[in-house]
Amino acid sequence: xxxxxxxTSPSQGRPxxxxxxxxxxxxxxxxxxxRSVVLETTVRLVFHTVLVFSLYLLFAGHNxxxxxxxxxxxxxxxxxxxxxxxxxxxxxxxxxxxPGIPIGAGLLLAAxxxxxxxxxxxxxxxxAQRTFDLPxxxxxxxxxxxxxxxxxYLVVVGLVLGLLRTLGAAAER
Amino acid sequence: MLALLVLHGMxxxxxxxxxxxxxxxxxLLVALAPATSAxxxxxxxxxxLDGRPVGxxxxxxxxxxxxxxxxxxxxxxxxxxxxxxxxxxxxxxxxWYFPVGRxxxxxxxxxxxxxxxxxxxxxxxxxLILIYVFWELTSVTSYLLIGFDDEDAESRRAAQQxxxxxxxxxxxxxxxxxxxxxxxxxxxxxxxxIDPPTGGTVPVxxxxxxxxxxxxxxxxxxxxxxxxxxxxxxxxxxxxxxxAMVKAGVYLVARLAPAFAVVGVWRPVVLTVGLLTMVIGGxxxxxxxxxxxxxxxxxVSQLGLLMVLLGVGTPEAALAGAALLLSHGLFKATLFLSVxxxxxxxxxxxxxxLSGVGRRAPxxxxxxxxxxxxxxGVPPLLGFISxxxxxxxxxxxxxxxxxxxxxxxxxxxxxxxxxxxxxWGAFATKPGCTPSSVHALPAGILAPVVVLGAAGVxxxxxxxxxxPLVQGYVASYGSDAAAEAExxxxxxxxxxxxxxxxxxxxxxxxxxxxxxxxxxxxxxxxGVLGRVDADRAYGTALEGVDATAYRSTALIQTGSLPVxxxxxxxxxxxxxGTALLATSSISGDLAGWDRPLQPVVAIIVAVAAVSAARAxxxxxxxxxxxxxGYGIAVLFVLQGGPDLALTQFLVETLALVxxxxxxxxxxxxxxxxxxxxxxxxxxxxxxxxxxxVTGAILVASQARTAPAASQAFLDRSYDEGGGSNxxxxxxxxxxxxxxxxxxxxxxxxxxxxxxxxxxGRRRLTEQGGGETAMTAADGQAxxxxxxVAPEAVP
Numbered sequence: 001x002x003x004x005x006x007x008t009s010p011s012q013g014r015p016x017x018x019x020x021x022x023x024x025x026x027x028x029x030x031x032x033x034x035r036s037v038v039l040e041t042t043v044r045l046v047f048h049t050v051l052v053f054s055l056y057l058l059f060a061g062h063n064x065x066x067x068x069x070x071x072x073x074x075x076x077x078x079x080x081x082x083x084x085x086x087x088x089x090x091x092x093x094x095x096x097x098x099p100g101i102p103i104g105a106g107l108l109l110a111a112x113x114x115x116x117x118x119x120x121x122x123x124x125x126x127x128a129q130r131t132f133d134l135p136x137x138x139x140x141x142x143x144x145x146x147x148x149x150x151x152x153y154l155v156v157v158g159l160v161l162g163l164l165r166t167l168g169a170a171a172e173r
Numbered sequence: 174m175l176a177l178l179v180l181h182g183m184x185x186x187x188x189x190x191x192x193x194x195x196x197x198x199x200x201l202l203v204a205l206a207p208a209t210s211a212x213x214x215x216x217x218x219x220x221x222l223d224g225r226p227v228g229x230x231x232x233x234x235x236x237x238x239x240x241x242x243x244x245x246x247x248x249x250x251x252x253x254x255x256x257x258x259x260x261x262x263x264x265x266x267x268x269w270y271f272p273v274g275r276x277x278x279x280x281x282x283x284x285x286x287x288x289x290x291x292x293x294x295x296x297x298x299x300x301l302i303l304i305y306v307f308w309e310l311t312s313v314t315s316y317l318l319i320g321f322d323d324e325d326a327e328s329r330r331a332a333q334q335x336x337x338x339x340x341x342x343x344x345x346x347x348x349x350x351x352x353x354x355x356x357x358x359x360x361x362x363x364x365x366x367i368d369p370p371t372g373g374t375v376p377v378x379x380x381x382x383x384x385x386x387x388x389x390x391x392x393x394x395x396x397x398x399x400x401x402x403x404x405x406x407x408x409x410x411x412x413x414x415x416x417a418m419v420k421a422g423v424y425l426v427a428r429l430a431p432a433f434a435v436v437g438v439w440r441p442v443v444l445t446v447g448l449l450t451m452v453i454g455g456x457x458x459x460x461x462x463x464x465x466x467x468x469x470x471x472x473v474s475q476l477g478l479l480m481v482l483l484g485v486g487t488p489e490a491a492l493a494g495a496a497l498l499l500s501h502g503l504f505k506a507t508l509f510l511s512v513x514x515x516x517x518x519x520x521x522x523x524x525x526x527l528s529g530v531g532r533r534a535p536x537x538x539x540x541x542x543x544x545x546x547x548x549x550g551v552p553p554l555l556g557f558i559s560x561x562x563x564x565x566x567x568x569x570x571x572x573x574x575x576x577x578x579x580x581x582x583x584x585x586x587x588x589x590x591x592x593x594x595x596x597w598g599a600f601a602t603k604p605g606c607t608p609s610s611v612h613a614l615p616a617g618i619l620a621p622v623v624v625l626g627a628a629g630v631x632x633x634x635x636x637x638x639x640x641p642l643v644q645g646y647v648a649s650y651g652s653d654a655a656a657e658a659e660x661x662x663x664x665x666x667x668x669x670x671x672x673x674x675x676x677x678x679x680x681x682x683x684x685x686x687x688x689x690x691x692x693x694x695x696x697x698x699x700g701v702l703g704r705v706d707a708d709r710a711y712g713t714a715l716e717g718v719d720a721t722a723y724r725s726t727a728l729i730q731t732g733s734l735p736v737x738x739x740x741x742x743x744x745x746x747x748x749x750g751t752a753l754l755a756t757s758s759i760s761g762d763l764a765g766w767d768r769p770l771q772p773v774v775a776i777i778v779a780v781a782a783v784s785a786a787r788a789x790x791x792x793x794x795x796x797x798x799x800x801x802g803y804g805i806a807v808l809f810v811l812q813g814g815p816d817l818a819l820t821q822f823l824v825e826t827l828a829l830v831x832x833x834x835x836x837x838x839x840x841x842x843x844x845x846x847x848x849x850x851x852x853x854x855x856x857x858x859x860x861x862x863x864x865x866v867t868g869a870i871l872v873a874s875q876a877r878t879a880p881a882a883s884q885a886f887l888d889r890s891y892d893e894g895g896g897s898n899x900x901x902x903x904x905x906x907x908x909x910x911x912x913x914x915x916x917x918x919x920x921x922x923x924x925x926x927x928x929x930x931x932x933g934r935r936r937l938t939e940q941g942g943g944e945t946a947m948t949a950a951d952g953q954a955x956x957x958x959x960x961v962a963p964e965a966v967p
Binding site: 061062063064065066067068069070073074076077080084099100103104106107110111114124125127129141143145148149151152155156158159160162163165166167168 | 815816819820823824826827830831834835893894895896897898900901902904905906909910912913916917919920922923924926927930931
C-alpha cells in the first residue's frame, strides 16, 4: 500500500507562515492561482456532516435505506471532496492512516463476527439481536450484524482511500 | 493413537525454535516422537498379534462424514516397526551426523518429525480419505527434506521431481479412492476389505490407486525420482527411501491385495510393473559408482520385488513379502547409514576413490557387510529367509508362476552382484588406489548402524521372533491361509528353493567377478537403450508443459483490450446466445412501461450511451457514461428500489471521480490509429451483445416457474434478521457469506491497484522518466509488475 512518504514533501520553496494557524491545511501545496477558497471552505463545513450522515446510514440501514456499503461510499465521497478541494495534504490531514488499516480492520471485524457466532455455538455468521432500554433515549435494539456491517463500511472506506492515494495523490507527481 | 500423532506435530512445531538454541542436539528431543510410538506399539503387540486390532475414532468433520479413524493391526504394526523403530535410530544418528554449526537444522528436524508423523498416520489410518491426507503430507514433507540444501540447483530439481511425480500419483489415487468409496458405500478401509465391492467402476478405481502406489514406491517408469532424491542428506535417504516413504505404495498394495488381487486387472499390472522394476533397478544399480545411487537403484529393485510379493495375492507370497518388508527396512537403513558414515569419515561416496576404508573402520565395515549379505540373501541372515520364502512361493507353481519365478531369480542374481559390488566398493583395499584418509567416527554414528546390522543377524538366527508379525499379516487372507502358511525358518530341508538360492549366490558372485566385461556390456547396451531413459522422459515432459504454457500464453494474452473484450463478448453471444435462441420464446404479453416517466429516462440513457460511444474526447465519453449510470439510478428510484438507487448514485459518482483522476494522465482525445478490430466488427459485436442481453432479460422475466425467493426473505426479514430493510438484511444476514466474499474481493482489488500503480510509478522514477505519462491505466504495467517485488514498493 502507500508508504508514509506520500505527499509529505513540502512544496517547492514557498514559505509557510509559522505564526498564523493554517486554516486550510494542505492548501499550502496547491498552486495559489488554481485554488478555490470558496470550495475549500465549503468542504470544511460539509465534511463532518457528510461523515455523520454516513454513520447514520450505517446504523439506520437495517430498517431503512442504507447499510454498511452505502455508508462507506458516502464516507468515501466525503474524503473525495476533501481531496478535490485541498489536495493530498488535506486528505492526509483528514485520515492520517494507511488505507490498508481500515481494510484489514474491516475484514477482521466482519470475519470475526462470523467466528464469534461459531464460538458461541451457532453457525458461522449467525445473527442475534437484543433490545435494551436506555434511560433517556428510549428503546434500543442491537443486532449483531451491525458489527458485520461496520466491517463492510470500513473495507469500502479503505478502498476509496486507497484509490484516492494511488490514482489520485500518487498520480499528481 | 491420536496422541502419538499430536506428539509428532507438537515436537515438529517446537523443533525450529529449539534447534536455534540446541543445534544438532535437537534431534535427541524430536527422537522422542518415534521412540514413544515404537514403545507404545510394543505394548500393544501382544493383543494385536492375537488378532485383536486396536482402534480409535475421533470426529473430525462430521458434516462431511470424516472421522479420524485409526486402527492398529498386524500389518500396521509391522510398518510401525519400520517407521517408528528404525525412525528412532535414524533420528539419533542425525544428532551426530550433521556438522555442529550447520544452519537450518531446527527446521530440518521439524520437517523430519512431521514426516515421521505423517507416515505413522498413513499406516494407522483406517479411512481412505484420511490415508490420502497423510499420503500427501508425506509427499510435501519429503519435498522439503529432499530440498533441504536449497541453494543447490540439483537438490531443488530432485525435490520438485519427487513432489510432481508422487503428487500426480496421489491425485490419481484420490480419484481411485473416491470411486472405490462410492462403489462400497463407505470410506472405511476395514469395512471395504471385509466386504469388497465388485464390478462397475472398481477396476478403474484399482488402476488409479495402483498408479498412486507405483509413483510413491518408485516403480518403472516413475522410478527416476528416487535416485535423484539422493541429493537429500543421507539420514533422509536412509529413512525416506528405506523405511518409510517408498514403502507407502507397497503398504497400500499389501493392504488391498487380500481383497482385490482377484479383480482381473490387478495381477497383470502389478506383476508386470513389479518385475520390470526389479530387473531394471538391479541392472542400473550394477553400474553406479556413487554408493548412494547404487543403493538407490537397489531400493528400486527391491521395491519391485516387494510389489510382486505383496501384490500377487497368495498367502505364500504375502508371507515372503512381509518378511522382506522387514528385512529390507533393516538392511537398507543400515547400508544407507553406513554410506553416510563413510562419507562423513572420508568425504567421498565414489567407490572409485575409496580404498582401505574397511581396515580403518572395521566395526562399520562389519555391520555394513552383514547388511549387504542379508540383501544378497546369504544364510543365516534375515534376508536369506525372506528370499527363500519368495522362491518357495513361486517355484512350485506353473505357467505364470514360473515366469515370475524366472524374473525374481534374475533380479536376485543382480541383487547379489550389486551387494558384492557395494561391499567391495565401500570397504575393500583396491590396488592402484591411494588409501582414503579416514577420520574417527563418533559412537553416535556407529551405534545405529551396528544395532540395525545386528538386528538382521538376530532375526535371521531366531526367525521365531519375527514370525508372529509376519503371520499376523498372512491371517488377513483368512484363517485357513494362516493355518496352512509356512513359518519363517532358517532351514526348510533340501528343497528346490535352497538349490535356487545357492545358484543365485553363485551367479551373483560370477557377475561380480566378471565386473569389467559386464561394465563394457552395460556401456554398449546403454548406447542402444540410451534413448529409453525415464529420467529424460520426465525432463522432456516438464519442458513440454513449459513450452505449451508459453505458447498458449503468447496466443491468448495478446495485450489488446479490444481483443480481450471482443473474445468475452463473442463467447457470450455464441454460447448462451445460441441456447437462448434455440430454447426460449417470448410471449407477446409485455408492458412497455409502468409509469410515463420511465420511457423518458430510458431515452435519455440511450442517447447518453450513444454519445459516449461516439465521443472523441475521453472526458466527454466519461461524462456521458456517468449520465447513463445516473439514468439507471433514476430508473431504480421509479421502480421503488431506494437502496439500489442510492448505491448506484454513489458508485457512479465515485467512478466518475476516479475516471477523472486517471484522465489527467491520459491524452485528451482517443488515439486515432488502425484499430485491431474494424469499426464494422465492433459495431456488430456491440449490437449482438445488446440484443442478447435484452432478449435474456425478457426471457428471464417470464421464465419463473417456482415461487420467488424474495417472498420468503420478506417474510423472515424482521423476525429472523431483526431488520425491516430486507435488502440490508439479505446483505448482512441471509447472504452474509456472499458479502464477506465480496468485501474480500474489494480488499484484494484495493491492494492490486495500489501495487500496480505504485510499482509502475517506481519503475518510471527509476528510469528518470518523470515526463512520461503514467501507464498503469493502459494495462501495460501488468507486464512489468512481475519484475518489481511488492516489498520494494516505497
